[in-house]
Amino acid sequence: MSSGVAVDLENITIRFGDFTAVKDANVNINGGDFFSFLGPSGCGKTTILRAVSGFLDPSEGRVLIGGKDMAGIGPNKRPTALIFQNLALFPLMKVWENIAFSMEVAGASAGERRKRADELLDMIALGGQGDKLPSELSGGQKQRVAIARALCANPDVLLLDEPLSALDLKLRQHMRTELREIQKRVGITFIYITHDQGEALTMSDNVAVMKAGVIEQIDTGHHIYDDPSTPFVASFVGENNVFRGKVKSINGANAVISTNRSGDLLSRITPAQVGKMQVGDDAMMFIRPEALELAPTDAASETTITANVMNEEFEGNSFSVFLEGDGGKMIKMSVPNLGQDHISARGENLSLRYDASNAVAMPAGELASE
Amino acid sequence: MKKPMIFSQFFKNNGAVMGSALIGLVAFWLIFLIILPQLSMLDYSFRYNLPPAEVGGPKDVYTLSNYEHLIYGSDSSHQTYNTVDLKVFMRTILAAMLVTIFNIFLCYPLAYFLGQSKGSGFVRLLVVLLIIPYWINEILRAFALRIIFGDSGLLNEALMFLHLTSAPIDFIRQDIALYAGLGYAYILLMLFPMYNVIESLDRNQIEAARDMGASWLHIHRRIVIPYAKPGIVSGATMVFMLSAGALAAPQILGGPSSLWFTQLVYQWFNDSLNWQQGAAYAIVLLVSTIVIVLTVMRVFKVNMGDIGK
Numbered sequence: 001m002s003s004g005v006a007v008d009l010e011n012i013t014i015r016f017g018d019f020t021a022v023k024d025a026n027v028n029i030n031g032g033d034f035f036s037f038l039g040p041s042g043c044g045k046t047t048i049l050r051a052v053s054g055f056l057d058p059s060e061g062r063v064l065i066g067g068k069d070m071a072g073i074g075p076n077k078r079p080t081a082l083i084f085q086n087l088a089l090f091p092l093m094k095v096w097e098n099i100a101f102s103m104e105v106a107g108a109s110a111g112e113r114r115k116r117a118d119e120l121l122d123m124i125a126l127g128g129q130g131d132k133l134p135s136e137l138s139g140g141q142k143q144r145v146a147i148a149r150a151l152c153a154n155p156d157v158l159l160l161d162e163p164l165s166a167l168d169l170k171l172r173q174h175m176r177t178e179l180r181e182i183q184k185r186v187g188i189t190f191i192y193i194t195h196d197q198g199e200a201l202t203m204s205d206n207v208a209v210m211k212a213g214v215i216e217q218i219d220t221g222h223h224i225y226d227d228p229s230t231p232f233v234a235s236f237v238g239e240n241n242v243f244r245g246k247v248k249s250i251n252g253a254n255a256v257i258s259t260n261r262s263g264d265l266l267s268r269i270t271p272a273q274v275g276k277m278q279v280g281d282d283a284m285m286f287i288r289p290e291a292l293e294l295a296p297t298d299a300a301s302e303t304t305i306t307a308n309v310m311n312e313e314f315e316g317n318s319f320s321v322f323l324e325g326d327g328g329k330m331i332k333m334s335v336p337n338l339g340q341d342h343i344s345a346r347g348e349n350l351s352l353r354y355d356a357s358n359a360v361a362m363p364a365g366e367l368a369s370e
Numbered sequence: 371m372k373k374p375m376i377f378s379q380f381f382k383n384n385g386a387v388m389g390s391a392l393i394g395l396v397a398f399w400l401i402f403l404i405i406l407p408q409l410s411m412l413d414y415s416f417r418y419n420l421p422p423a424e425v426g427g428p429k430d431v432y433t434l435s436n437y438e439h440l441i442y443g444s445d446s447s448h449q450t451y452n453t454v455d456l457k458v459f460m461r462t463i464l465a466a467m468l469v470t471i472f473n474i475f476l477c478y479p480l481a482y483f484l485g486q487s488k489g490s491g492f493v494r495l496l497v498v499l500l501i502i503p504y505w506i507n508e509i510l511r512a513f514a515l516r517i518i519f520g521d522s523g524l525l526n527e528a529l530m531f532l533h534l535t536s537a538p539i540d541f542i543r544q545d546i547a548l549y550a551g552l553g554y555a556y557i558l559l560m561l562f563p564m565y566n567v568i569e570s571l572d573r574n575q576i577e578a579a580r581d582m583g584a585s586w587l588h589i590h591r592r593i594v595i596p597y598a599k600p601g602i603v604s605g606a607t608m609v610f611m612l613s614a615g616a617l618a619a620p621q622i623l624g625g626p627s628s629l630w631f632t633q634l635v636y637q638w639f640n641d642s643l644n645w646q647q648g649a650a651y652a653i654v655l656l657v658s659t660i661v662i663v664l665t666v667m668r669v670f671k672v673n674m675g676d677i678g679k
């Protein structure tokens with residue numbers, strides 16, 4: 001198992017005419033990592049991937065693969081293999097010819113190609129299906145053929161552009177695990193693009209969250225979820241309740257936010273912002289639905305929120321309770337289903353509590369629009 | 371099994387009245403405009419050229435003599451061959467093939483360029499510019515080419531101005547004008563089917579191949595050409611058939627000594643008033659071109675169905 005090849009993006013800016021698709025991106029991807037770019041549609045993910053694979057040159061900055069500057073090196077000369085959003089299998093070639101295409105280009109004999117293709121077909125659990133045409137395969141099978149075709153070239157870096165987006169939910173979840181396993185087995189660097197945060201969080205060693213061409217945060221999935229460094233990341237990744245207000249006091253890594261509608265609330269300051277927030281600043285505080293619970297009568301007021309119930313939904317494994325929130329947005333609380341009939345009644349005034357360690361505060365900023 | 375299903379679906383989509391009307395129109399077109407005239411030509415080709423009084427009389431019987439004339443000429447003992455007409459026939463077929471091949475090589479890069487830079491306004495303008503000359507009558511276009519290729523035509527003037535040649539080149543006598551005219555006459559019929567298939571080729575496939583290290587040559591050989599094959603063959607079929615059957619271009623642009631087979635047919639019908647003989651010649655041309663097209667399709671493994679796409 002190889003240790004993998006590192007990919008570094010140094011101050012990459014990519015412009016199309018007047019439009020800046022990617023702004024000053026700095027990313028260091030360790031060799032052998034599963035690295036994801038996560039962001040809403042049109043934020044520049046594919047553009048970054050095309051710069052790594054060599055289909056377009058960054059307007060500024062450098063792409064380094066294994067420490068080597070890739071400027072002037074075409075896509076056919078880079079040690080990368082790209083899996084396209086729509087897979088782009090060759091419809092007129094048999095499955096095995098598709099898989100061994102990179103060897104055909106290199107001039108390998110038909111026997112060699114067939115042998116390697118069969119090995120890869122076994123690896124993706126499609127043994128014996130090499131003589132079919134791509135159109136005779138199911139969506140998930142095509143998916144795996146595209147992966148095998150990319151791996152056949154023995155790339156140092158595999159680039160995947162939302163390869164699972166066309167699959168249905170069940171298959172997508174299955175393919176996530178499978179992709180992760182393939183990555184561990186071959187040990188090469190995977191750069192994965194998705195707008196599905198579940199995908200990014202389950203599979204990746206590290207995730208870069210992008211917003212309109214700017215990388216907002218690069219971190220492990222855990223940190224992205226628990227310690228978002230901007231309101232965009234907090235609201236884009238997973239569900240989150242936002243409370244707007246001003247910083248009332250700061251005590252080390254904790255702050256009291258005087259919120260617009262729920263009084264003074266105690267929160268942790270997100271690690272990236274510790275020491276950077278001032279009393280009186282506009283702030284946002286985020287609490288996840290699963291971090292809220294019904295408050296006992298003696299709960300401390302600085303970690304208690306009171307609000308009227310608007311609605312309740314039964315989700316199977318949990319109940320979602322929606323309460324009247326700040327600025328037209330509803331507060332969502334998620335309560336595990338432990339056999340209750342219901343949690344609340346419409347219009348009821350509920351008190352909710354949370355652990356201050358489960359709340360994160362940061363300077364106010366733009367939220368992800370849903 | 372498949373046919374009745376197609377028909378019932380057809381009637382479901384169009385309704386009984388509209389469906390019958392459509393089928394009736396297609397049947398009328400096929401029977402009265404294509405099958406019956408061709409059948410009567412076929413019938414003509416097997417009859418003697420008799421004075422009107424004897425038509426339908428005892429002498430009006432079927433014969434192969436019109437076909438024999440193409441092979442043996444007027445020599446009834448079948449000792450010598452009709453080399454003049456046979457040569458014209460071979461030359462027509464070969465030249466039509468050459469024109470077709472030339473058009474394939476000319477149109478492929480153009481179709482690729484047009485098809486893959488889809489959407490841009492510039493490309494649409496180019497396509498329109500290509501079409502506009504075809505609003506002009508075929509005969510006018512041929513005469514225009516004759517002016518360009520003439521002794522004191524544009525081309526010779528230009529060549530002499532550039533001192534590439536000292537005396538005018540006789541493009542007409544050398545048949546260069548004829549081939550250029552034939553190539554030009556039907557080039558759009560080659561370009562558009564090619565352009566249509568190449569336009570529908572997913573760009574990602576080309577990029578994927580490039581990503582896997584393929585050279586441009588390899589990409590065209592393995593990805594683009596196989597994909598474009600139905601378009602190429604359908605274009606080639608039309609250009610070949612129409613060039614072999616062309617009349618205006620050979621009449622106007624052909625050299626004085628070189629005849630096109632269609633000109634022979636025309637002479638039989640029009641000058642010699644021997645429709646029977648003309649029909650036989652026309653049928654030989656038709657059948658030969660069909661056989662050639664079917665053979666080529668067989669060799670390149672293209673189905674009739676692919677061409678209709």
Ligand SMILES: Nc1ncnc2c1ncn2[C@@H]1O[C@H](COP(=O)(O)OP(=O)(O)OP(=O)(O)O)[C@@H](O)[C@H]1O
Nearest residue numbers: 016019021039040041042043044045046047048195
């Ligand atoms: N060739 C191009 N010319 C001009 N603008 C472009 C070009 N390619 C991309 N863009 C613009 O750059 C922005 C980013 O595009 P990109 O394809 O990288 O988005 P993405 O994050 O991959 O989105 P999605 O999730 O929808 O695939 C978009 O606003 C797009 O319109």
Ligand SMILES: [Mg+2]
Nearest residue numbers: 045046085161
């Ligand atoms: Mg994209």
